[in-house]
Each structure stands twice: as C-alpha cells, then as structure tokens.
Amino acid sequence: MEEKYIICEDSLEGIFTAVYDAYALREKHEHIHLLTEEEDNYRLFAVYLHSQPDLVKTNKVIKTLRSRLGNEVYLALCQAAASFYADKAEAVYKTITDGITSGRGRRTMDDLKNPYVARTHELARRTANEAHKEIEFLRFGELEKGVLYAKIGPENNVMPFIMPHFADRLSPENFLIYDEKRNLFGVHPAGKEWYMVSDAAGAEACIETEPVWSDRELRYRGLFTLFHDAIAIDARRNTRLQQQMVPLRFQSYMVEFRSK
Amino acid sequence: MEIRIAPQMSLMDKLKILTDAARFDVSCSSSGSSRQNDGKGIGNTLAAGICHSFAADGRCISLLKILFTNECIYDCRYCINRRSNDVARASFTPDEVCELTMEFYRRNYIEGLFLSSGILYSPNYTMELICETVYRLRTLHRFQGYIHVKAIPGADPLLIQRAGYLADRMSVNLEMATAQGLREMAPNKHRSNILRPMRQIQNGIEQNRNEITLYKHAPRFCEAGQSTQMVIGALPESDYQIMSVAENLYDKFSLKRVYYSAFVNVNEDKDLPAPAAGPPLLREHRLYQADWLLRFYDFKVDELLTEKRPNFNLAIDPKADWAVRHLEQFPIEINRADYRSLLRIPGVGVKSARRIVAVRRFGSLTFEDLKRMGVVLKRALYFITCGGRMMYPTKLEEEYIVRNLAGQDPAGKGEKLFRMTDGTLYRQMSLADYGVQTYSQPTAGAAI
Ligand code: SF4
Numbered sequence: 001m002e003e004k005y006i007i008c009e010d011s012l013e014g015i016f017t018a019v020y021d022a023y024a025l026r027e028k029h030e031h032i033h034l035l036t037e038e039e040d041n042y043r044l045f046a047v048y049l050h051s052q053p054d055l056v057k058t059n060k061v062i063k064t065l066r067s068r069l070g071n072e073v074y075l076a077l078c079q080a081a082a083s084f085y086a087d088k089a090e091a092v093y094k095t096i097t098d099g100i101t102s103g104r105g106r107r108t109m110d111d112l113k114n115p116y117v118a119r120t121h122e123l124a125r126r127t128a129n130e131a132h133k134e135i136e137f138l139r140f141g142e143l144e145k146g147v148l149y150a151k152i153g154p155e156n157n158v159m160p161f162i163m164p165h166f167a168d169r170l171s172p173e174n175f176l177i178y179d180e181k182r183n184l185f186g187v188h189p190a191g192k193e194w195y196m197v198s199d200a201a202g203a204e205a206c207i208e209t210e211p212v213w214s215d216r217e218l219r220y221r222g223l224f225t226l227f228h229d230a231i232a233i234d235a236r237r238n239t240r241l242q243q244q245m246v247p248l249r250f251q252s253y254m255v256e257f258r259s260k
Numbered sequence: 261m262e263i264r265i266a267p268q269m270s271l272m273d274k275l276k277i278l279t280d281a282a283r284f285d286v287s288c289s290s291s292g293s294s295r296q297n298d299g300k301g302i303g304n305t306l307a308a309g310i311c312h313s314f315a316a317d318g319r320c321i322s323l324l325k326i327l328f329t330n331e332c333i334y335d336c337r338y339c340i341n342r343r344s345n346d347v348a349r350a351s352f353t354p355d356e357v358c359e360l361t362m363e364f365y366r367r368n369y370i371e372g373l374f375l376s377s378g379i380l381y382s383p384n385y386t387m388e389l390i391c392e393t394v395y396r397l398r399t400l401h402r403f404q405g406y407i408h409v410k411a412i413p414g415a416d417p418l419l420i421q422r423a424g425y426l427a428d429r430m431s432v433n434l435e436m437a438t439a440q441g442l443r444e445m446a447p448n449k450h451r452s453n454i455l456r457p458m459r460q461i462q463n464g465i466e467q468n469r470n471e472i473t474l475y476k477h478a479p480r481f482c483e484a485g486q487s488t489q490m491v492i493g494a495l496p497e498s499d500y501q502i503m504s505v506a507e508n509l510y511d512k513f514s515l516k517r518v519y520y521s522a523f524v525n526v527n528e529d530k531d532l533p534a535p536a537a538g539p540p541l542l543r544e545h546r547l548y549q550a551d552w553l554l555r556f557y558d559f560k561v562d563e564l565l566t567e568k569r570p571n572f573n574l575a576i577d578p579k580a581d582w583a584v585r586h587l588e589q590f591p592i593e594i595n596r597a598d599y600r601s602l603l604r605i606p607g608v609g610v611k612s613a614r615r616i617v618a619v620r621r622f623g624s625l626t627f628e629d630l631k632r633m634g635v636v637l638k639r640a641l642y643f644i645t646c647g648g649r650m651m652y653p654t655k656l657e658e659e660y661i662v663r664n665l666a667g668q669d670p671a672g673k674g675e676k677l678f679r680m681t682d683g684t685l686y687r688q689m690s691l692a693d694y695g696v697q698t699y700s701q702p703t704a705g706a707a708i
Contacts, residue, residue: 113623168296172301235524235539242317
C-alpha cells in the first residue's frame with residue numbers, strides 16, 4: 001500500500017484541518033502522515049497531498065476533540081501543535097487517532113507506551129515550559145501614551161498560551177506583545193478581549209525602529225536594575241546557577257541583564 | 261498617622277540601601293494565593309507563584325523585597341542593621357513603596373511586594389507604617405498582586421490582624437532554633453514575642469477558613485499562610501534540632517514554609533564562625549531537601565535523624581541517605597508498590613510517582629517507560645525492579661551505593677568519602693566545599 005503525505009500550514013488551524021482531511025480519506029491511518037513542510041527528498045511510491053487551512057474544518061475537529069478527549073488532552077494537543085519541532089503534526093495526528101480508536105478519552109495522554117503519545121507529551125511539555133518562562137521573564141516597557149510593549153523571541157509559538165495570563169493580570173492596561181520570530185502580535189485593549197494579529201508591515205516597523213519610550217520608562221528600568229544588583233548576597237555569588245535559571249536567550253530581552 | 265521620615269534622599273539611594281538591608285531574608289515565594297483579577301485594578305495571583313528573575317547569587321527574585329526602614333532600636337548580633345553598626349540609614353515613605361511596587365509590577369518585573377522592616381521608634385510605630393503602606397496599595401492603587409509582610413514581634417495584636425487582612429502571607433522569623441540561641445544572638449528579642457504573633461496568625465487563618473465556608477465573600481486573612489526563617493550555622497545546633505523545630509512548626513503552628521538561611525558573618529563577629537570557604541551552603545541545601553521530604557514525601561524527622569546520628573550526610577541527599585540505611589525495604593517492584601512506597605525511592609519524585617500509578621494500568625512498565633516518565637534511573641536503579649528484574653545486576657550494599665550516588669550528586673560530585681566511627685560514609689570536606697556548588701532550593705516537581 002502506498003504512503004500518503006499531507007502537507008499542511010504550520011499553524012494550529014493548518015494542523016487540525018489536515019487531521020480532518022486525513023480522516024476524510026477513509027483509509028488506514030498508519031499509511032497517512034502529516035507534515036508541516038515540504039520534504040527535500042520526495043519519496044518514490046508516495047503520494048503528496050496539500051491541505052489548505054480551513055476554519056470550518058478546524059472548528060469541527062476542535063469540537064470533536066473536546067467532547068471525545070476532554071479539555072486537558074485538547075490543551076496538550078494545542079501545545080504540541082505550537083511546537084517548533086518538525087514532527088509535531090504527525091505526533092498530534094497519531095495521538096488523536098490513538099485516543100479516538102482506543103476509546104481512552106480523557107486518559108489518552110497516559111498511554112505513554114505509545115511513541116506518538118509520548119512525543120506529543122514531550123512537545124506539549126516543552127511549549128508549556130517555554131510559555132511559563134515567558135510569563136516569568138517577559139518585560140514590558142511603557143511607550144509614550146502609557147501603552148505597555150514587550151518583545152519576545154520564543155522557540156515555540158507561545159503567544160496563545162501567555163495572552164490569557166497577562167490579559168487577566170493587566171486588565172486595565174493597554175498592552176502589546178510582539179513575537180519577533182513569527183511577526184505575530186498579541187494585542188490587549190484595556191478592559192476588552194485580547195486578540196492576535198500577524199502583520200508583516202507592522203512587524204517591520206518594530207524591528208527597524210526602537211520604540212519611543214515614555215519619559216518615566218528609563219527611571220524604572222534604572223531602579224529595577226539597581227534592585228536586581230543589590231539583592232544578591234556576595235558571599236553566595238553563583239553566576240553559573242543564575243545562568244542555568246535564566247538562559248541567555250531570555251536574558252537578551254530583559255532590562256536587568258541587557259544593561260550589563 | 262503622623263509619619264516622621266526625612267524626605268531629602270533620592271529614591272535611587274533609598275532603594276539601594278533598603279534592598280541591601282533586606283537581602284538576608286530568604287523567603288521570596290509568591291505562592292499559596294490564587295486570585296483572579298476583578299476588573300477594577302491591576303494584578304492577580306497564582307497558586308504556584310512566579311519567579312521573575314534570578315540574582316547573581318542564583319536565588320530567585322519574585323517579590324520586591326525591601327525593608328521599610330533600616331533604622332533599628334535593637335542590636336541583634338547577626339544583623340547588619342543593628343543599632344550599634346555604623347551604616348547608612350534610610351526610610352521609605354508609604355507612597356514611595358507604592359510607586360515602586362506598581363511600576364515594577366506593570367512591567368512584569370515582580371509578582372508583588374515583600375515588606376519587612378527594622379524597628380523604628382517602637383514595634384507599634386513600625387507595624388503601623390507597614391499597615392499604612394499596604395493599605396494604600398490595596399485601596400488607593402487597587403493592587404491585587406501578592407503581598408508578604410513581616411509581623412513585627414511585640415506589636416499590638418490589632419495591628420497584626422489589620423495587616424493579615426491586607427496581605428497574602430505574613431511571617432515572623434524564629435531566627436534561632438533554640439530559645440537559648442535566640443537569647444545569645446538577639447538580646448532584645450524573646451522567644452515568646454515571636455511565638456505569640458505566630459499563634460495569632462495561625463488562629464486568624466483557621467477562623468477565616470470558617471468564615472469563608474459560611475460566607476463566600478468574607479475578606480481573606482493571610483490566604484497564602486505564614487512562613488518563618490532560621491539562621492543555620494551561627495551556633496552549634498544539630499540538623500536534628502533544627503529539623504525537629506521545623507517539624508513542630510509545620511505540625512503545631514500550621515506553617516506553610518520554613519526557610520533556612522546559611523549564616524553569613526556580616527558583622528565580623530570574632531565569637532561567631534566565619535568559614536574561610538564561605539557560608540555553609542551545602543548544609544543549607546540538605547536541610548531544604550529534608551524539609552521537602554517532610555512536606556511532600558510523608559517522612560518524619562525521627563526517620564531521617566536520631567540523637568545518635570544528629571546530622572545529615574553531606575555527601576548524598578537525605579532521601580538517598582535514608583534509603584541506604586533501610587536496604588531491607590528494597591528493591592521495590594515498580595509495577596506493584598503503592599504510591600507511598602514509590603515516593604520513598606531515590607530518583608522518583610512526586611510527579612513521576614503519580615504518573616507511574618496512572619500509566620501502569622495500561623500494562624506493566626519497563627525501564628524505558630520509567631525514563632520517559634522522568635524517573636532518574638541512574639539513582640533509582642539500585643532500589644527498584646521492573647517485572648521482577650533489576651536494570652542491571654548490582655550490589656545491594658550500603659557502601660557501594662553511597663559511593664555511586666555521591667559521585668552523581670550535583671552537590672557532592674567527585675568528592676572523596678571516608679568512614680565515620682558509626683560506619684557511615686562521609687564526604688571528605690575540603691576548602692572548596694562551600695564555594696562552588698550550583699544548586700538551588702528544590703522546586704516542586706524535582707525528583708529527590
Ligand atoms: S530587629 Fe534585629 S534583626 Fe531586625 S533589623 Fe533590628 S537588629 Fe536587625
């Protein structure tokens with residue numbers, strides 16, 4: 001039997017649509033595979049199909065996942081789909097088929113003996129960890145009109161997982177988070193719902209120009225940097241541990257390290 | 261209230277002095293409260309707490325940890341701010357503390373405020389300043405983030421109660437494990453003055469719990485509980501004494517956390533220890549690990565230490581130490597053992613023990629499965645079987661296992677071991693012992 005490869009967009013919508021398309025083929029799942037990128041070396045005796053992201057199909061898949069597998073599994077699948085590893089689409093797809101055919105439902109993620117489930121678990125954990133790190137280490141600066149602005153550069157697409165946290169915490173604030181690796185903005189207008197926009201032109205402006213900070217901004221950066229230095233106990237100095245706890249790729253976005 | 265504070269100093273200078281002065285309080289946790297934003301102000305809290313940065317000593321920065329003032333009428337021997345020291349003095353105004361908290365919080369620098377203080381004029385005067393500051397934060401600024409305040413020993417119970425309704429967490433530092441030690445180190449403090457507010461806060465929390473069951477919207481009193489701290493290594497107290505006190509504090513005072521602070525001889529006091537290699541960080545680390553065993557692994561102090569063997573083996577962690585002295589209880593069969601026994605295996609943490617129980621329902625587990633579940637096999641392998649087999653043939657023999665485990669311990673790595681008279685293997689202590697470690701307080705999921 002020939003193998004079929006479905007190539008889909010690298011997004012939650014893209015992956016879930018491809019899962020829908022895979023089911024629609026009504027063939028054995030073991031011969032169908034999902035990819036988010038074109039392969040360099042096409043395999044002989046393999047069929048390549050292209051799947052276009054589709055909101056209606058995506059929503060159908062989401063509805064099925066939530067009712068058949070429960071919200072917790074659904075969240076893990078979303079986190080895995082946001083991973084930057086190339087095999088995520090396949091892992092997510094095969095985890096879904098495993099959960100649905102086995103009827104394990106809410107306990108799907110416990111089946112760690114299944115390599116796809118184990119992989120989905122691993123990818124979801126990495127995304128969740130990185131989202132948590134951004135919640136810890138992301139730094140806002142205040143722009144001219146009081147709008148808060150933060151720039152991040154995460155490996156995985158963590159935006160959808162960090163926006164709810166900040167939207168609750170900073171509910172009376174206007175804020176903007178910019179993921180410079182994906183040209184993606186998380187936007188929160190004070191007191192309203194948050195949303196995401198992917199905006200290449202806006203992104204360019206963000207990369208090219210240093211934002212215009214408010215007058216007070218430098219004062220608080222200075223104060224915090226001072227606090228950060230003063231709180232350390234010299235007799236316990238341990239910069240190796242510090243670096244282990246705050247990896248360098250986060251430090252370059254943080255005021256207290258950047259000023260060094 | 262009338263506030264008598266000299267305004268002339270800049271906020272920069274004050275922050276420098278009052279952060280410096282607050283460094284030795286180890287607590288920085290922002291955990292224990294779970295509160296959503298109500299839409300009327302800024303802030304929320306998460307049960308697990310959040311760290312926002314790490315200082316050059318590797319310790320987490322979660323809260324804006326400052327003293328309100330470093331003026332003090334007392335003269336504690338271990339404290340840099342004591343009356344008899346000639347150091348630069350400063351005091352914030354309540355509004356300055358509010359400004360720093362709000363502006364740092366908006367920028368995601370901090371999770372909230374940890375306000376402690378030297379004793380200015382009197383315990384009551386100081387406690388009132390703390391209350392006033394936190395009151396302004398909660399009402400004027402509608403701040404809903406995390407607040408931890410010190411209860412000043414000797415302050416009026418009414419002031420302590422007032423603070424408890426504004427703060428998420430309160431703490432009174434026990435300072436020394438024994439009453440005798442406290443007399444020696446802090447002549448102006450009395451054990452009873454410390455235990456009294458501790459008891460009051462405990463009762464307040466319990467009462468509040470009843471109020472909340474009756475009326476869901478009752479105001480919260482110290483929702484995140486109370487904590488305390490002991491200085492380690494200034495006096496010759498044993499680990500057994502220290503851990504027994506900690507156990508008592510957990511059991512009888514319902515404390516959320518006990519912190520241990522390796523003594524740093526800041527005042528160059530000739531009668532107190534000043535190890536050339538720095539503060540006893542490795543000992544502090546072992547105490548934190550043991551504390552973890554009390555709180556999450558269902559251990560009792562009497563299982564870990566005895567009068568005859570009153571100190572932890574620095575070479576390996578307290579759980580491994582316990583295991584090698586109870587080899588008759590091992591190996592444990594992963595596919596059958598109950599949850600509590602799983603928790604006692606070195607290399608199996610709370611998370612992996614839970615996962616083992618959940619996953620083995622689908623079929624029996626292999627070593628490969630265990631690895632995927634986060635079990636640290638190179639530590640666990642001496643103590644477990646999977647389907648009746650050990651991972652590879654190994655000796656169930658104390659000395660052999662200790663040598664191997666000590667070689668892997670991030671804190672005790674590559675150290676020489678020697679034998680004590682009671683037969684225990686100890687690590688050879690060297691000057692480098694205390695200066696070079698790269699460990700931190702264990703975190704919730706860590707396997708120990
Ligand atoms: S009461 Fe003692 S420990 Fe506290 S600030 Fe004063 S001298 Fe220091």
